[in-house]
């Protein structure tokens with residue numbers, strides 16, 4: 001998630017790998033009515049980010065998402081809207097283990113021959129290819145593998161009366177996380193042999209593999225980003241990670257004028273200091289068209305009279321490049337011109353008009369009005385205001401501010 | 409934090425209670441240069457929120473913050489800037505236990521006679537009075553008490569070769585969290601008797617109380633908000649909790665006109681649906697002055713020609729009420745008037761001017777221009793735009809957008 005410009009890691013495996021993604025939770029702990037895997041981050045449900053994390057891994061063949069019966073339509077809609085191709089949704093069981101087993105059964109033996117099955121959580125969207133590779137290859141070699149993390153808190157045993165009995169030595173224990181991987185053989189044998197009570201109350205697949213197949217899973221330390229989105233605050237944390245990833249760079253289109261290029265150069269420094277790298281191009285022709293495919297943020301500099309047609313052209317190109325499917329794109333139209341009342345007002349109306357159409361295409365258009373000044377100090381102050389506004393617009397991606405013409 | 413309007417819970421204890429707050433961490437895990445307890449949330453360091461959580465509890469007498477030598481000046485500055493009164497900063501030791509022991513020693517025996525010492529983390533700002541009361545009274549009764557949470561992940565024991573050895577039965581164990589409480593007697597005896605190795609490698613005060621004083625701590629389940637701000641994403645999560653708390657309600661000042669009152673009524677519904685409750689008053693005189701003390705968000709409605717003096721008067725009253733010390737206040741100036749070019753431009757300049765002075769006083773001033781319409785549908789659309797902009801301005805409290813005149 002937030003890695004739509006993710007480079008393939010060049011990893012590959014010589015055995016089939018599929019994923020089972022139990023997504024049946026009802027999300028009571030977030031305090032929200034929507035189950036957390038369907039909560040929206042920048043207009044897209046969390047589950048879609050998790051699915052995307054697997055779809056971009058070339059050596060993963062298919063993803064079975066196991067959802068509660070009442071969410072099947074919702075999931076089907078997510079698959080269609082965000083054009084997920086490796087995904088099938090199947091109905092879940094009454095417990096986590098029954099759901100995972102349903103998912104494994106849906107894979108079928110055909111897909112299963114010599115295969116590895118990765119089990120993950122729908123609410124851990126930031127899993128990366130490197131860890132998936134380690135889990136898949138370790139599972140192939142050892143029969144089972146699981147991600148672990150150091151314990152965050154000391155773990156204590158309690159007496160039945162609610163007093164401290166003893167604390168565990170932290171160094172000897174780990175938190176068991178997701179993803180986990182199994183050979184198809186191990187996970188299906190474990191579920192075939194396990195008891196009703198395991199299906200009902202068990203939580204750990206690794207434990208079933210040990211108990212029913214004698215397989216000691218290989219443990220692999222994962223990064224902190226593996227954490228599970230559990231509470232409402234975790235949604236804010238996840239959104240912040242996604243927004244960080246989306247605001248790392250932007251493309252400035254200067255229009256070729258000397259004053260446009262001068263502004264772009266000054267912005268590059270100021271915005272760079274705020275954390276976003278700017279690539280400056282005169283236009284998007286030829287070589288420069290690569291920006292259309294690469295960037296999610298565009299700053300279009302206009303000098304002199306407003307020409308909404310420039311913005312329209314950019315919006316049309318972005319739409320043709322189909323770049324706004326998974327994340328909203330940001331387009332900031334920076335006008336540099338003398339403050340002439342009627343043109344400012346006309347420009348404000350133009351930004352508002354253009355933005356309504358763009359918003360339907362998941363493109364967020366904002367305007368910034370910059371009044372040029374011969375006074376060096378005033379000019380610098382204006383440029384740093386443009387930089388500050390630009391950074392905030394790119395970082396926040398606020399739909400409410402779309403169409404506004406801000407003053408620098 | 410975010411509870412500056414917190415009502416006293418009416419709890420009290422008949423023994424002295426002090427707090428030791430180890431804040432010596434260097435915050436490597438956030439990936440930020442600033443140690444996380446000094447990272448800024450809405451312009452105020454995290455540690456100040458945590459200190460505030462104790463300061464607002466009437467029956468807590470003093471807070472000793474133990475900081476690394478190199479952060480003593482920073483901490484002294486925080487205490488002065490945010491006018492913390494119950495706080496002393498003392499230099500820490502080389503490990504967590506040495507720092508806590510320094511803090512206990514700084515309390516001294518005078519303060520210690522019959523007293524309870526609460527130990528907490530600087531990076532858990534959301535601890536509430538109710539839990540502190542339970543910990544303090546349980547510590548008084550049993551010698552020691554500690555907050556616990558259910559385990560989030562299964563805990564597993566690993567073999568020395570990195571394989572699963574066994575998983576623990578989740579129901580029998582708990583995560584040990586903060587705050588913890590001790591009688592002065594128990595905590596000082598535990599530290600006097602413990603070994604160099606305990607000082608160096610130990611993590612749990614509860615464990616020392618058990619080992620060296622034979623005291624089995626009483627365990628008390630705390631809320632999920634007790635979590636520890638550890639990673640950069642946790643700062644985003646904490647900020648989101650603070651922003652939620654600050655945007656629960658706002659005061660609309662209508663100026664007394666019929667059209668102002670009509671707009672306020674429509675806004676109350678629309679903004680209420682977005683999660684913020686609006687109290688509508690004609691002005692802040694007499695009874696209505698209570699809003700000055702209660703609210704952190706103000707919407708000032710102007711009908712007709714701009715009168716910056718109205719805004720200036722509100723800013724002056726807010727400054728006199730000294731309400732912007734701990735959190736930035738939001739003032740939104742909503743103009744309802746026919747779109748007359750010169751007045752819009754004059755108003756934009758007035759908002760920008762007033763906002764610069766207000767910002768220095770930690771008051772964030774924004775403008776919204778609303779064009780009245782006789783057409784019911786257009787009017788409704790405009791009102792819902794004002795509601796949307798108002799909600800976002802109050803929720804985001806963005807310093808970069810201060811002084812802008814947004815169009816509704």
Ligand SMILES: [Mg+2]
Nearest residue numbers: 126127128225
């Ligand atoms: Mg990851």
Ligand SMILES: [Mg+2]
Nearest residue numbers: 534535536633
């Ligand atoms: Mg709390």
